[in-house]
Amino acid sequence: MQKEEKSNSRREFLKKLPVLAVGAAALGGCSQEEIEEYFQQNFKTLSKEEKDEIVKNLEKKYSEKYGKEFTVSDTPATEGILFGYALDLSRCIGCRKCVYACVEENNQSRDPQVHWIQVLQMEKKKGIDLVHADVHYNPEKVPEEGHFYMPVQCQQCRNPQCVSVCPTKATWQDDDGIVVVDYNWCIGCRYCMAACPYGARHFNWGEPNIPDEEINPITHYLGNRPRTKGVVEKCTFCIQRVREGKYPACVEICPTGSRKFGNLLDPDSEIRYILENKRVLVFKEELNTQPKFYYFFGV
Amino acid sequence: MNFLRFLFGCFKIITKGGRIYYSSLFFLLVLIVWGGLGYLDQLQNGLIMTNMRDSVSWGFYIGNFTFLVGVAAAAVMLVIPAYIYDWKPIKEIVIFGEILAICAVIMCLCFIVVDIGNPLRFWHMLPFVGTMNFPYSILSWDFFVLFAYFLLNIVVVTHLLYKQFFKKHYNKSIILPLVLLSIPAAIAIHTVTAFLYNALPARPYWNSALLAPRFLTTAFCSGPAVLILLFQVLRKTTKFEIKDEAIFTIAELMVYAMFIYLFFTISEFFKEFYSNTEHIVYWDYLLWGAEKNKEIAIYSWASIIMGTSAFILFLIPKTRKNLLTLNIGAVLIYFSVYLEKGITLIIPGFTPDTLGQYFFYVPSETEIRTAAMIFSGGALLFTFISKIAIAILFEGFSIDSLEKKATMQFETT
Numbered sequence: 001m002q003k004e005e006k007s008n009s010r011r012e013f014l015k016k017l018p019v020l021a022v023g024a025a026a027l028g029g030c031s032q033e034e035i036e037e038y039f040q041q042n043f044k045t046l047s048k049e050e051k052d053e054i055v056k057n058l059e060k061k062y063s064e065k066y067g068k069e070f071t072v073s074d075t076p077a078t079e080g081i082l083f084g085y086a087l088d089l090s091r092c093i094g095c096r097k098c099v100y101a102c103v104e105e106n107n108q109s110r111d112p113q114v115h116w117i118q119v120l121q122m123e124k125k126k127g128i129d130l131v132h133a134d135v136h137y138n139p140e141k142v143p144e145e146g147h148f149y150m151p152v153q154c155q156q157c158r159n160p161q162c163v164s165v166c167p168t169k170a171t172w173q174d175d176d177g178i179v180v181v182d183y184n185w186c187i188g189c190r191y192c193m194a195a196c197p198y199g200a201r202h203f204n205w206g207e208p209n210i211p212d213e214e215i216n217p218i219t220h221y222l223g224n225r226p227r228t229k230g231v232v233e234k235c236t237f238c239i240q241r242v243r244e245g246k247y248p249a250c251v252e253i254c255p256t257g258s259r260k261f262g263n264l265l266d267p268d269s270e271i272r273y274i275l276e277n278k279r280v281l282v283f284k285e286e287l288n289t290q291p292k293f294y295y296f297f298g299v
Numbered sequence: 300m301n302f303l304r305f306l307f308g309c310f311k312i313i314t315k316g317g318r319i320y321y322s323s324l325f326f327l328l329v330l331i332v333w334g335g336l337g338y339l340d341q342l343q344n345g346l347i348m349t350n351m352r353d354s355v356s357w358g359f360y361i362g363n364f365t366f367l368v369g370v371a372a373a374a375v376m377l378v379i380p381a382y383i384y385d386w387k388p389i390k391e392i393v394i395f396g397e398i399l400a401i402c403a404v405i406m407c408l409c410f411i412v413v414d415i416g417n418p419l420r421f422w423h424m425l426p427f428v429g430t431m432n433f434p435y436s437i438l439s440w441d442f443f444v445l446f447a448y449f450l451l452n453i454v455v456v457t458h459l460l461y462k463q464f465f466k467k468h469y470n471k472s473i474i475l476p477l478v479l480l481s482i483p484a485a486i487a488i489h490t491v492t493a494f495l496y497n498a499l500p501a502r503p504y505w506n507s508a509l510l511a512p513r514f515l516t517t518a519f520c521s522g523p524a525v526l527i528l529l530f531q532v533l534r535k536t537t538k539f540e541i542k543d544e545a546i547f548t549i550a551e552l553m554v555y556a557m558f559i560y561l562f563f564t565i566s567e568f569f570k571e572f573y574s575n576t577e578h579i580v581y582w583d584y585l586l587w588g589a590e591k592n593k594e595i596a597i598y599s600w601a602s603i604i605m606g607t608s609a610f611i612l613f614l615i616p617k618t619r620k621n622l623l624t625l626n627i628g629a630v631l632i633y634f635s636v637y638l639e640k641g642i643t644l645i646i647p648g649f650t651p652d653t654l655g656q657y658f659f660y661v662p663s664e665t666e667i668r669t670a671a672m673i674f675s676g677g678a679l680l681f682t683f684i685s686k687i688a689i690a691i692l693f694e695g696f697s698i699d700s701l702e703k704k705a706t707m708q709f710e711t712t
Contacts, residue, residue: 133654134656164432168430168431170423186416193353199354205352206344
């Protein structure tokens with residue numbers, strides 16, 4: 001009987017071995033911060049103090065990693081502001097300056113390449129017709145004869161399907177209307193990418209790569225801070241800029257002034273002027289996503 | 300104490316077998332190691348090792364997941380006819396159907412785990428510890444029903460087998476309601492999985508009300524096909540008894556399912572091709588490819604041809620009631636559904652993408668190896684559990700047999 005008991009306890013121990021080994025290896029390979037980060041809760045559910053602490057730790061971590069002073073802000077939405085965007089289809093020449101300004105401002109991976117803005121080249125005689133649209137156009141000079149250009153980025157829907165399908169609430173629409181992602185909470189299931197009708201969400205298929213000297217150190221937790229592999233990212237109207245009262249990078253860079261941005265709740269704003277005085281359209285309006293991104297014809 | 304002896308006995312059973320048994324175990328292990336090494340690449344470098352990209356953001360993994368949900372669902376739905384027609388070995392049919400369901404659900408979860416970018420963060424989608432997006436996200440529904448279904452089946456199977464092992468009667472007042480509950484649960488897991496795709500207006504290819512009904516009919520083709528073959532093997536090698544009539548009745552039910560499946564498919568084709576809206580591009584890619592790119596067309600035609608041949612074989616009474624042609628038909632319909640769910644359902648939904656751009660996706664070596672790992676792991680698990688079940692049900696593996704052996708050993712020493 002005694003012998004049997006002994007062999008049993010040995011067997012029991014052997015059964016636990018793999019679990020212990022995996023656990024020990026997992027814990028051994030992780031620093032205290034990594035373990036803390038692993039158990040960090042959904043950013044939206046945290047208190048102001050908890051958010052501030054996380055942001056402070058991130059600043060330290062990024063500053064060490066990239067060798068320059070980093071700021072990570074967690075500035076919340078301001079009451080009375082609902083951001084809206086308008087793009088003048090008659091002025092856009094398809095130069096893609098916005099695409100690359102966005103990449104630099106928002107720390108998108110250079111290789112593998114991530115672009116939050118896609119510019120579609122379309123034939124004038126066909127109108128807005130996706131079947132004949134091309135994002136890979138590459139002529140010597142734009143605009144090309146007989147074509148017009150339609151840049152597409154996150155349309156910041158009032159009824160965002162990407163948010164309803166997310167199984168973890170890792171993405172949500174903040175009070176100023178910006179749809180954001182908590183990169184620490186996203187499990188990378190990509191259901192939001194299947195649900196987005198505008199191809200606005202992008203996945204980090206591999207480890208993102210940005211040369212240290214090109215990194216933008218002025219960041220927001222829900223925006224352009226460095227991402228890791230396996231998470232989804234998207235346009236946030238440059239949350240790190242617009243919440244500080246600046247224009248998005250794509251608006252600033254546009255050489256033709258096709259891009260307009262402002263507060264939809266302010267009756268004197270430029271965006272409201274456009275909505276009232278120009279002919280506007282929203283992309284794929286039949287899907288009832290109700291974008292806050294409007295296309296219009298200025299001339 | 301008794302439980303440990305039971306486990307030890309089970310361990311003995313799964314390690315003993317003939318030459319065929321050992322060679323198939325070896326074969327599966329080789330596949331698992333080969334596949335596992337491929338998956339290791341993905342673990343290190345990320346999903347960039349797959350051929351999925353932003354345009355086609357779901358591929359082979361999610362296709363396999365969808366197919367296996369069907370297998371899991373249909374194995375149990377077979378309990379309905381077994382109950383109605385009063386086939387004799389109903390307990391055995393329930394047990395093997397549910398063992399198949401358990402293994403299929405485990406494989407489903409594995410395919411989800413390999414598909415997501417941060418599998419270690421899975422707890423974020425749980426209630427209480429994480430922030431489950433219930434009831435808005437269909438994915439959280441899917442997780443919930445799959446998990447409930449898994450629990451139901453594992454309780455029923457282990458209870459039935461464990462009681463039989465101790466030569467006791469199983470508790471009918473608990474088991475019967477659970478078995479009956481597992482039937483609507485089976486329908487639920489496949490319906491919810493269909494709703495996962497169905498509910499996305501961004502993807503017109505899936506945005507059809509026929510998707511969930513089509514899922515159920517295909518499941519009723521592929522699941523019973525596995526069981527028809529399995530029952531014949533069991534009948535040959537164990538004391539398991541099932542009459543030819545019962546097998547032919549399963550086949551007859553499959554004909555109805557195949558007919559409805561065919562009818563649904565034709566209805567969808569008619570609607571899409573006759574109305575010829577801008578949404579036709581996905582169907583064009585499915586059947587004819589886009590210019591020179593015909594990667595998917597080969598699979599869709601293979602699926603259509605195999606499915607139709609199986610339907611004809613099952614429709615004609617002479618070939619349905621002949622075990623050879625019946626088995627050929629079962630294999631054909633199984634692979635037809637596999638290609639449909641695994642490849643031609645998911646990929647054309649993303650080709651072209653939402654901005655009309657074509658990215659031509661075929662699975663990468665990493666994806667195929669990872670899938671091979673999961674399928675062989677599932678097959679291995681199924682072999683082990685079935686072997687224990689066979690020993691308990693037909694070969695007299697019980698507490699008595701263990702005690703007898705123990706006393707014999709005691710006497711000889």
